[in-house]
Amino acid sequence: MKSYGRVLPDAWRIILPIWGVTLFVLILSDEVVLNLFLLALSAGVAALFYIPKRVPFEQSENLLIAPVDGVLETVETDVNGMMRLRFKKGLFDSSVVRAPLSGSLQKSDVRHGLFLSLHDKKSLSLNEQMSIDYQWYDESVTMRLQCGLYAFSLLRFCHVGDVEVGDIQAHLTDGYVELLIPSEVKIEVSPGDQVMGGYSVIARRAS
Structure with missing residues (x-):
């Protein structure tokens, strides 16, 4: 599996509920600090499951x-x-x-x-x-x-x-x-x- 540039498939079961709560609060709340915190949390959780592209510094089966x-x-x-x-x-x-x-x-x-x-x-x-x-x-x-x-x-x-x-x-x-x-x-x-x-x-x- 080398699906670079996206998040791991099973990660959505964790990411989507957090994004959902964030969206709900953003719609209903005018608390700037809370909204910024939830946005940062949503971005941070998604980043934890992101698959960065990596190529070995040297390439050899040894x-x-x-x-x-x-x-x-x-x-x-x-x-x-x-x-x-x-x-x-x-x-x-x-x-x-x-x-x-x-x-x-x-x-x-x-x-x-x-x-x-x-x-x-x-x-x-x-x-x-x-x-x-x-x-x-x-x-x-x-x-x-x-x-x-x-x-x-x-x-x-x-x-x-x-x-x-x-x-x-x-x-x-x-x-x-x-x-x-x-x-x-x-x-x-x-x-x-x-x-x-x-x-x-x-x-x-x-x-």
Whole structure:
């Protein structure tokens, strides 16, 4: 899914009620501050679901591209020897989560749950989450999404089959996105770096 220049399809169930209330108040109210607030709110909510066009900084099937706008918080090795990259998505960053690679999508699972603050230790086990498994050449790559306190919901747009880098996979307003990647790849980013989903190169596979 690469429907650039518009909002995500399921977003209208959130956007339209807010626009409806705004229009109703604008017709009946002469309170300038309230009207301006509702107009800003309507525009802001629509912006959260907008799909900006992104083209990777470099284009090669050997590259991993950032899946989401945000900040790389940690790079670490997990118990299975995979490299784990964790990205914190800010509330005002683009909410689109994109495929980080060109390959095949093996499966995706959503675990419905709560929307606790990410500072709460219980959020790791109780918050709504999604897991997407990819095949990248002969290696496995897993992307995990975890909702935060201000996540409206976790919408899935991915399907089993071939996938291209930058394809729309999900919508996440607030939370974490983790990538579990082979330890042999060369990491191109460091903790604290700001990345753009669908654009920034984060890792490179040895040729």
